[in-house]
Amino acid sequence: LPAALAGAGVPVVPRAVGEVEQRPGHVLVDGEPTAYLVAADGLHSPVRRMLGLDRPAEGRKRYGQRVHVEIEPWTSFVEVHWAAGSEAYVTPVADDLVGIAVLTERQAPFEELLAEHPALRERVGRRPLSRTRGAGPLRQRSTRQVDGRVLLVGDAAGYVDALTGEGIAIGLAQARAAVDAVVAGRPERYAAAYPRLGRRHVLLTRALLTSSRAPVVRRRIVPLAARLPRVFTGVVDQLARPA
Structure with a gap:
């Protein structure tokens, strides 16, 4: 990514945005004028908060924690471990390193959560284990994704859960739509495209979250996926394809 930015002549300024002001025909970002601001500044977006676009999230709160472990990956795939109160995701990172992430409603030390997956x-x-990194609550909402000449993209625009692991795919689709809108000088086009891009992902993720909270259903999800691989593959395929 840094090489692509350099090749395109895009300057990188390594600092956080401290102030955003909407002006007729432009935006002031820390006092510097720009035609548009695309804010892709994460789950707890400071820009979203500055502009008063935060919207209270309803329902139960979920949290994520992640560590790295120096061990040779035993699979080239992302591996999911399913327990009564949490999910653990194992991702190959390098020849001698794996990442382990745990998602849960519980706020507890990582070692305690990992013990749920014997x-x-x-x-x-x-x-x-490396130093634990965490995030949450995962559910985030915004009152709108376009405010004047500011466009919220990725997790900054809103987030359901990391359960399905499709955040990057959705974020890239939103980024393409935001760029198209900015190039056309029509930010409202991004506002119109945003619900369509994430609709399938939001519906499936919410459905899986809701159903998995019932213990009897949660116990059957993995065995059912193993018995019906075509159905499971179809659901994963739908999640990986923004509309």
Whole structure:
């Protein structure tokens, strides 16, 4: 990505945005004028908050924690471990490194959450874990995704949950729509495209979250996916394809 930016002649200014002011025909970002501001500044977007676009999220709160473990990956795929109160995701990062992320409603130390997944805990053994990084609450909402000449993209625009792991796909689709709108000088086009791009992902993620909260359903999700691989593959395929 840095090489692509350099090749396109896009300057990178490594600092956080401190102030955003809407003006007729432009936006002032820390006092500097620009035609548009595309804010892709994450789950708890400071720009979203500055502009008063935060919207209270309803329902239960979920949190995510992540560590790295120095161990040779045992699979080239993302591996999901399903327990009564959490999900653990194992991702190959390098030849001698894997990432482990846990999603749950509980606020507890990572080691305690990892213990809910005994097979994974046994595989990791006594290898040291990196510093724990966390995020949450995961559910975030915005009152709107376009405010004048400011466009919210990715997690900054709103977020349901990391359960399905499709945040990057949705974010890239939104970025394309935002660029098209900015180039055309019609930011309202992004506002119109935004609901369509995430509709399928939002519906499926909410449905999975809601159903998985019932213990009897949660226990059957993984066995059912194993018995009906075509159905499971179809759902994953739909999640990976923004409209």
